[in-house]
Amino acid sequence: MAKQGAVASMLALALLLGTFAAIPTGVQSIGVCYGVNGGSLPSAADVVQLYQSNGINLMRIYFPDANALQALSGTGIGLIMDVPNEKLGSLASDPSAAAAWVRDNVQAFPGVSFRYIAVGNEVAGGDTASILPAMRNIDGALADAGLGAVKVSTAVQSGVTQGFPPSEGSFSQGHMGPIAQYLQSTGAPLLANVYPYFSYIGNKGQIDISYALFTSPGTVVQDGSNAYQNLFDALVDTFYSALENAGAGNVGIVVSESGWPSAGGDAATTDNAQTYNQNLINHVGQGTPKRPGAIETYIFAMFNEDQKPGAETEKHFGLFNPDKSPAYTIRF
Template sequence: MATKQGVASMIAVALLVAAIPTVTDRDDDDVYTGVQSIGVCYGVHGDRLPSAAEVVQMYRSNGLDSMRIYFADSNALKALSGTNINLIMDVDNRNLASFARDRNAVDGWVRDNIKAFPGVNFRYITVGNEVEGSDTQFILPAMKNINAALAAAGLSHIKASTAVHSGVTEGFPPSEGTFNSKAATYMAPVARYLATTGAPLLANIYPYFSFLGNTDQIDIEYALFTSPGTVVEDGDNEYQNLFDALVDTMYSALEDAGAGSVRIVVSESGWPSAGGDKVNAATAANAQTYNQNLIRHVGQGTPKRPGAIETYIFAMFNENQKGGAPTEKHFGLFNPDKSPAYQISF
């Protein structure tokens, strides 16, 4: 999850929602280019969580048909085989250095975790999630090695990408967005490479954390999609919610880097329902409001980029073993026994 407290290993399940009309196009490489979807992520840091097989069945029974996992989880891959559920699978951050340096290691990983599961509908391979520090130097070479290994295995329709948080950008209003000086050295080459392969950039977008970090200037209604009118005017674009502003800031950064053709997939977004924070924003009512409005909103896109945004809500289950702030344990739509934490309509 993208938080200020750090990232833990988790599984993310992305779900196409039957209740929302879906428009799907594929280019010559069988890559999705216009998918309208809502995803739901579920973490593994909790007591008595359902097994991977139970989780897959839970999504199938609800007509939900896409999943993202943050590492090559053999239990999940076995459970997914033959289900027609689309999958985005990550390379664990701990593998980036070896994958950047050793093509043989990458070939073996592709063989053992992708080629070995022909019944799984792999979609994208995400090379690291919110990579920081010196490890950022490994993102691009690892991504290139993954794409080369996929092509050698006859799987060139699967594309490599990476996931970043909104903190890699700076600038206001959204049209002034750029990759900040710390991130630009690796993000600009990554963005331009994605433009050549046709893969999206995955972005973790959390209005909750942006609001929490700047409550003096950001109204909670702007973060919850409930502002009655325009809050930010940016040339011809008007912003009524913070989600759109954060996504369009990322789009402006891609344009500034010479990669304006790259599509953004919002790989994580959500709101905690409990745990306490300095302004008591982490409530079940606010979590329900944010996530329900997000589901309703993503089909229309942003002022800069109208059209459906593929978006993933964090999280499926509350996780009592998560570290960090107490709110980290309360991002779930469901409790571990599958009962709803609050009501959400897909």
């Protein structure tokens, strides 16, 4: 039985490998977020090997995880690494704290292919005032360390935007305009967590699930010359319009999280998760109506995380179970 299980797991992984390898040309890859809020998760070395065996060459981690950083060294896997929200205040107020953070967590791992430092994830409330000064200090510390090629941004959710249709998008929170303009000055993208799932369950009276799952047969929203057949594109283009309205129209977007839960709540089924993630993988190489071209995108998440706080669905976003078996097969 154990051998049969291993064969079945290898077959499923091979199918998943085929899916990930079939990203359209122009996309470096689909990335996957690596969260660790689960019991009995594999070692970081095994996780990195699982990324490699599936052709996944982009990762996001949510804090400077020394085990993950050591395992990533020399692999060429591109990395988004977060500054945890609770660190923003000290990094914003003290450039020497930012220099120490960069020294200990970036310079100390020269074999890691850092792409972006996310200064906070979905920061809310009064803490938003610390985002931009912390970004500036981290940027300065990276430049002083000769690591200016590593771009500094922050990860935000769709709630920082408002407006419909997408061309009417603007930022709904005052801290975002200065951040957008700063990103334009540095050439860094905005990191956006884009979840059609949450938009759908919050507005089921207005949104058909097929629009959220990329399965609508035709145009759902016509916005001037732009036709929207899926909610993902509409959400991303709302961000682009908000950036334009903030005087930062040259800022790109990296989708730093997107996914669909397979259990635990309304419309959270294996079939829907499989459909969404498969269609997301197939879609992002072409871009959006407003901005054609590949979108660097990170699926949330690598594993089902049974210790993640919040709604039950939060525990069921994984592509894999803790034993490294696929949560569901992604076919093509």
